[in-house]
Amino acid sequence: MKTKDILLKLRTENKLSQEELAAKVFVTRQAVSRWETGETIPNIDTLKLLSKLFNVSINTLLGSPRKLVCACCGMSIDDSTMSHEPDGNFNEEYCKWCYADGDYTLDIWKRNVGVGGKEKFKESKEILIREINVLLTIEGLPRIDNLNVLSGEFVNLEYTLPNGEKVKFLDDKQTYLGSQLESQSGNRCLGIAANMDFILMCSYVEPNS
Numbered sequence: 614m615k616t617k618d619i620l621l622k623l624r625t626e627n628k629l630s631q632e633e634l635a636a637k638v639f640v641t642r643q644a645v646s647r648w649e650t651g652e653t654i655p656n657i658d659t660l661k662l663l664s665k666l667f668n669v670s671i672n673t674l675l676g677s678p679r680k681l682v683c684a685c686c687g688m689s690i691d692d693s694t695m696s697h698e699p700d701g702n703f704n705e706e707y708c709k710w711c712y713a714d715g716d717y718t719l720d721i722w723k724r725n726v727g728v729g730g731k732e733k734f735k736e737s738k739e740i741l742i743r744e745i746n747v748l749l750t751i752e753g754l755p756r757i758d759n760l761n762v763l764s765g766e767f768v769n770l771e772y773t774l775p776n777g778e779k780v781k782f783l784d785d786k787q788t789y790l791g792s793q794l795e796s797q798s799g800n801r802c803l804g805i806a807a808n809m810d811f812i813l814m815c816s817y818v819e820p821n822s
């Protein structure tokens with residue numbers, strides 16, 4: 614879809630007249646009309662206002678010219694999975710799991726992004742993989758080749774302690790480097806979740822097996 618069609622669609626879906634939209638983003642009705650005929654496109658400041666008003670990213674307003682990928686975890690992002698800045702603006706660099714409340718949620722990324730970005734992150738990840746392969750001697754643990762960025766929301770499982778108390782070790786709002794593996798001894802699964810300070814290793818069986 615082209616910018617002119619997207620703007621027309623958003624305006625009509627939001628039941629605004631050209632006049633009303635113009636007033637909301639501080640331009641003239643004629644300017645709105647020119648966007649919708651494709652004569653001009655809004656300037657960057659106006660795009661920011663439109664993005665906030667309609668809750669769609671600037672990339673979407675421009676007809677999605679860029680294929681957006683989270684700089685941290687590598688997953689492709691759209692408006693529903695994109696992160697926001699604390700002021701409500703979209704942050705097109707990161708997914709909402711890797712960047713929230715104005716900060717990175719994966720501490721290994723956070724520590725590295727300023728000093729060496731992606732390369733340094735890769736290096737830290739490789740060190741962690743080596744540590745897991747060399748230091749952890751757990752029966753049935755296969756060698757690990759890679760760790761994925763996992764959202765705490767999905768991997769913060771509840772464990773039952775021997776005394777019956779239920780505990781969670783992770784934070785839903787953080788992300789971790791981890792992996793899920795099949796144990797080489799028995800039909801158990803092994804889960805790994807790590808950040809800068811710890812490696813959490815758990816073993817479990819599929820509920821219905």
Ligand SMILES: [Zn+2]
Pocket residue numbers: 683684685686687688707708709710711712762
């Ligand atoms: Zn991400």
